[in-house]
Amino acid sequence: MKVRLKSIAILLVSITVFTGCFKWGSRAYDRFPETIALDKNYFYEGKVIIVGAGASGLAAARILERNNINYEILEATDRYGGRLQKDTLLADFPIDLGAEWIHNQPGILNRLIGLPGDWTSEELLPYSIDSAFSWDGIDYVQTEKEELEAFFNFFPEYKFKSSTWFDYVDDNFARHVKHKIRFNTPVSEIDYSSNKVILTTKDGVEHVADKVLVTVSIGVLKADVIKFNPALSNKKTRAINRVEFLPGFKLAMKFSEKFYPDAITFDTDIGDHGYYDMAFKKLSEDNILTLLSTGASPEEYFGVETNEEIVSAALIELDEIFNGTASSTFTGAYRLRDWGSEEYILGTWTNAALNKNFNLNALNESLDNRVYFAGEINDAHRQMGVPGAILSGYFAINDLLMNE
Numbered sequence: 579m580k581v582r583l584k585s586i587a588i589l590l591v592s593i594t595v596f597t598g599c600f601k602w603g604s605r606a607y608d609r610f611p612e613t614i615a616l617d618k619n620y621f622y623e624g625k626v627i628i629v630g631a632g633a634s635g636l637a638a639a640r641i642l643e644r645n646n647i648n649y650e651i652l653e654a655t656d657r658y659g660g661r662l663q664k665d666t667l668l669a670d671f672p673i674d675l676g677a678e679w680i681h682n683q684p685g686i687l688n689r690l691i692g693l694p695g696d697w698t699s700e701e702l703l704p705y706s707i708d709s710a711f712s713w714d715g716i717d718y719v720q721t722e723k724e725e726l727e728a729f730f731n732f733f734p735e736y737k738f739k740s741s742t743w744f745d746y747v748d749d750n751f752a753r754h755v756k757h758k759i760r761f762n763t764p765v766s767e768i769d770y771s772s773n774k775v776i777l778t779t780k781d782g783v784e785h786v787a788d789k790v791l792v793t794v795s796i797g798v799l800k801a802d803v804i805k806f807n808p809a810l811s812n813k814k815t816r817a818i819n820r821v822e823f824l825p826g827f828k829l830a831m832k833f834s835e836k837f838y839p840d841a842i843t844f845d846t847d848i849g850d851h852g853y854y855d856m857a858f859k860k861l862s863e864d865n866i867l868t869l870l871s872t873g874a875s876p877e878e879y880f881g882v883e884t885n886e887e888i889v890s891a892a893l894i895e896l897d898e899i900f901n902g903t904a905s906s907t908f909t910g911a912y913r914l915r916d917w918g919s920e921e922y923i924l925g926t927w928t929n930a931a932l933n934k935n936f937n938l939n940a941l942n943e944s945l946d947n948r949v950y951f952a953g954e955i956n957d958a959h960r961q962m963g964v965p966g967a968i969l970s971g972y973f974a975i976n977d978l979l980m981n982e
Contacts, residue, residue: 609959615972616692620645620979624788627652627777629765629804631756632660633747633964634952635793637971639755647979651755652777652785654764654922658752660795661923662744662964665830665913669864673830673856675915677743677927679705680736681962690968691750700746701739703859707840713899714845739860743964751968764922768792769807770948789978790949793971797823797924806945817940821955823925824849825918826872829892830856832911833865837903838896849873853896865907867896872926875918885914927963928955942974950978 626642628635631653642649657663661676680686684702685695712719738745767778768790777785798804799818810818826849836855843852849872856866869892877883880891889912896904917926938958944950952974957966 610686610689610695611959611969611973614690614692614969615641615976618976620647620976622647622979625649625786626789626791626975626978627775627785627787628791628793629768629777630654630660630793630795631658631752631759632793632795632953633662633751633967634954634956634971634974635660635791636747636751636755637968638791638793638952638975639758640751641972641975641979643755643758649758650785651759652763652765652779653759653761654794656761658756658759658761659744659747661917661927662742662747663915664742664744668830668832668911668913669857669862669866671740671857671860671862671864672742672745673866673913674738674742674744675828675830675913676917677964678737679963680738682736682965683734684736686965687746690965700741702736703739705735705737705858707854707858709839710841710843711839712843712845715898718899720839737858747964747968765804767805767807768949770945771807775948788948791952791971791974791978792949793952793974795823795923795925796821796928796953796955798922801924803922806949808945810945813937813940814943817937820937821928821941823928824872825875825878825924826870826926827876827888827914827916827918828871829869829888830913831867831869831889831892832909833867833904833907834909835907836865837900837907838867842899844895846879848879851879876916888914944977944981947981950974 620641622645626647626649628639628649628651631651635651636658639649639651659676663675665673665675680702684698684700687698687700689695708723710721764780765777766780769776769778770790775787775790777787777790779785792804794804796818800821800823838853838855840858841852841854851869851871853867853869856868857864871879876888880888882888882891893904893908917923938956942951942956942958952967952970954963954967954970956974957970958973959969960966
């Protein structure tokens with residue numbers, strides 16, 4: 579096995595699979611709006627239905643709840659959180675199966691809940707890795723530690739120390755509104771052709787509202803899971819279809835010893851693919867190495883479908899680098915989430931760097947001032963990820979309540 583130093587400029591092209599768009603996130607804090615819906619009071623006598631109980635929907639619902647407005651949330655699955663999900667059984671710390679990093683300054687966590695943004699009560703870990711390698715099938719290539727330090731000092735990233743993004747959204751939003759969620763209620767049609775908006779679920783049940791906020795993933799909209807009557811305009815349909823919503827999966831595996839560096843990126847022609855130490859700086863006794871692959875499904879990347887086959891393929895991939903150590907130290911415990919195959923999600927995240935030319939105004943344009951849209955890609959302030967989803971929920975519900 580050949581080991582050599584590699585330029586940080588090349589390595590960081592691939593390491594963005596772990597930490598998102600650094601430049602975008604580092605600038606986002608300065609774009610945070612001066613006022614958000616939490617700073618206002620609202621009065622609305624009609625009924626609002628929110629479709630989807632992810633971060634956007636829960637944030638919007640929090641505004642309705644605190645202003646005593648009649649509402650309910652229709653959630654297609656049996657849980658809330660959308661692409662936020664945690665596991666507490668694999669390791670001695672909670673595992674993020676979905677969103678994990680904070681691509682922003684720590685104060686963003688306070689600003690999102692209406693508190694001063696120069697601090698946060700959340701325990702965070704600066705994500706500045708000490709060792710990173712790249713593998714192209716032949717060479718196992720290391721970058722210099724000094725170069726890594728210089729990069730992360732310039733583009734700081736953070737992770738939760740002993741909690742998760744799910745916990746943050748649960749504590750600040752979901753716990754206030756979850757009594758209004760109807761689970762296992764997938765919406766198949768939204769009819770806004772009359773005075774009331776009629777939502778029909780997959781089992782044929784109708785729900786009636788004065789206004790509706792749609793917060794499903796852009797993947798669901800792209801797949802026409804929900805039919806609209808009247809149909810969406812060509813402009814809005816084009817805007818939806820131009821958003822790149824990446825397929826992908828996340829696999830966390832438990833090992834009896836730590837044989838791997840902080841991060842390993844793979845040179846591949848199929849999406850972005852790499853492993854990272856999920857227990858990094860967690861003061862954990864468990865060794866959790868996680869594969870994050872975006873831009874391709876497990877079948878497209880590994881040529882396999884079942885969970886067991888995916889794990890086996892990942893171990894074979896690691897064994898090639900570490901001379902069989904992965905298989906010999908694997909405990910058999912793992913957690914896998916293939917977000918691209920989730921029926922009511924159909925992807926991982928919208929990559930801001932890949933969506934520079936989409937029509938944000940068309941995405942956010944309401945349908946006759948009665949059906950509104952929110953989600954991470956709908957955020958006009960470019961906060962990325964979970965903060966963007968929350969802000970989008972705030973601004974969409976503000977528009978819904980203010981426009982008669």
